[in-house]
Amino acid sequence: METLKKFFSISLLFTFAIATFGQTMPQRDRAVRPLVCDVLIVGGTVVTMDGERRVIEDGAVAIKDGNIVKVGDRKSVTQNLTAKRTINAAGKAVIPGLINTHTHAAMSLFRGISDDLDLNDWLTKFIFPAEAKNVTEEFVRAGTRLALAEMVRGGTTTFCDMYYFEDAVAEETKKAGVRGVLGETIIKFPVADNKTPEAALAYTEKFIKKWKNDPLIVPAAAPHAPYTLDTATLKSIREQSDRLNSAVIIHVAETKKERDDILSQYGKTPAAYLDSIGFLSDRTIAAHSIWLTPDEIDIYKMRGVGVAHNPQSNMKLASGVAPVPAMLAAGVAVGIGTDGAASNNDLDMWDEMDTAAKLHKLTSNDPKTLPAEQVFEMATIGGARALHLDGITGSLEVGKRADIAIVDLDSLNQVPYYNIYSALVYSTKAADVRTVIINGRVVMLNRRLLTLNESVIKKDANAYRNKIILSLKQ
Numbered sequence: 001m002e003t004l005k006k007f008f009s010i011s012l013l014f015t016f017a018i019a020t021f022g023q024t025m026p027q028r029d030r031a032v033r034p035l036v037c038d039v040l041i042v043g044g045t046v047v048t049m050d051g052e053r054r055v056i057e058d059g060a061v062a063i064k065d066g067n068i069v070k071v072g073d074r075k076s077v078t079q080n081l082t083a084k085r086t087i088n089a090a091g092k093a094v095i096p097g098l099i100n101t102h103t104h105a106a107m108s109l110f111r112g113i114s115d116d117l118d119l120n121d122w123l124t125k126f127i128f129p130a131e132a133k134n135v136t137e138e139f140v141r142a143g144t145r146l147a148l149a150e151m152v153r154g155g156t157t158t159f160c161d162m163y164y165f166e167d168a169v170a171e172e173t174k175k176a177g178v179r180g181v182l183g184e185t186i187i188k189f190p191v192a193d194n195k196t197p198e199a200a201l202a203y204t205e206k207f208i209k210k211w212k213n214d215p216l217i218v219p220a221a222a223p224h225a226p227y228t229l230d231t232a233t234l235k236s237i238r239e240q241s242d243r244l245n246s247a248v249i250i251h252v253a254e255t256k257k258e259r260d261d262i263l264s265q266y267g268k269t270p271a272a273y274l275d276s277i278g279f280l281s282d283r284t285i286a287a288h289s290i291w292l293t294p295d296e297i298d299i300y301k302m303r304g305v306g307v308a309h310n311p312q313s314n315m316k317l318a319s320g321v322a323p324v325p326a327m328l329a330a331g332v333a334v335g336i337g338t339d340g341a342a343s344n345n346d347l348d349m350w351d352e353m354d355t356a357a358k359l360h361k362l363t364s365n366d367p368k369t370l371p372a373e374q375v376f377e378m379a380t381i382g383g384a385r386a387l388h389l390d391g392i393t394g395s396l397e398v399g400k401r402a403d404i405a406i407v408d409l410d411s412l413n414q415v416p417y418y419n420i421y422s423a424l425v426y427s428t429k430a431a432d433v434r435t436v437i438i439n440g441r442v443v444m445l446n447r448r449l450l451t452l453n454e455s456v457i458k459k460d461a462n463a464y465r466n467k468i469i470l471s472l473k474q
Ligand SMILES: [Zn+2]
Pocket: 102, 103, 104, 251, 287, 339, 340
């Protein structure tokens, strides 16, 4: 018995020793075992757009499970790290993917259909009739694919969309591996997918619930504008947004006519009117916002509204100049958008940055207005803030999703360069973007699109062109 006891206590001790040994070993192991990341971008100038605005020469970014796990100088990042795949970015800029805060992707099929008109004539004489005769779910899919290809090629990794058949937009966007805040349009007249605002609201409800937890798609409602919906519908949309905790995209104060009409109808200017009916919140994304009063800028700040500034579309339609410097000074989150390709006529965020920087210098008569760094901020982390997505994207920081563009710095239009923000905002073109990663996935490598078929996309677009021309003759 005594022997048996002894045996048990010895074996117990032995088990304990193994258990302890077993516990300590992996710990010691972990200290030396390198971190295995999925993608390592190494070399190049890493423009983080983090809180300290770090720009790291000969930097590196490590990505694992779609997240940025390390960012810093090459030595500190690569120490004790191995990568399944390495991308050499020497001599290039590694930047947060650009954020297009306002577009109508499928409208790329209407690129150049009519130009040089004011918004009212452009919409009522061309766009609305062309849409009525042509927009189907297939049209939206083809147009969205065209837009996605153009955006990825230009380094855009997140876009904010407003159109019809948004569920199809979401499917195409997810397939392409692009991040999107996608809003189903709600408007007072019958449109391709929904014949009434009530039907559009029901569609939106289903759409938001379906996509709510998707890693790439942020589903939203997109009431077209204060002048194309009644107060009761706008209130229902706010109620839905509260209930589903979902974003709301709307055009606000795009033209002087809208401002004057809303003022005479409701006794308040557009943003003040929207606020008076309880519509604005920190989930609202307001496009344009050109004809704002200083009080309305304060309302935006107070409510946490994000703004999408679309300088080229606003210039082309002669809608006016949004008070961007005043909004930024008030602490409003302002991003940059291209608007749809029908009124721009491209989805090129580089062009748009360049225009934003110059437009506000001209109108303020002060070349110090909107310096390059501030404009680059609007196209990255500022845009993420405007879309209420700055928790996950917009900068290269540990813990954020890996939405990254690698950009050449040695094209003829870029050499020599002295200041990285100047080079990016004033000299770089969309064609200088080389590689794009979204949510950790490489979607363009050395200018080759990996998730979208460029030749099929172009063929489809040209076929739609012929169909659209015929439809407008009928
Ligand atoms: Zn728009």
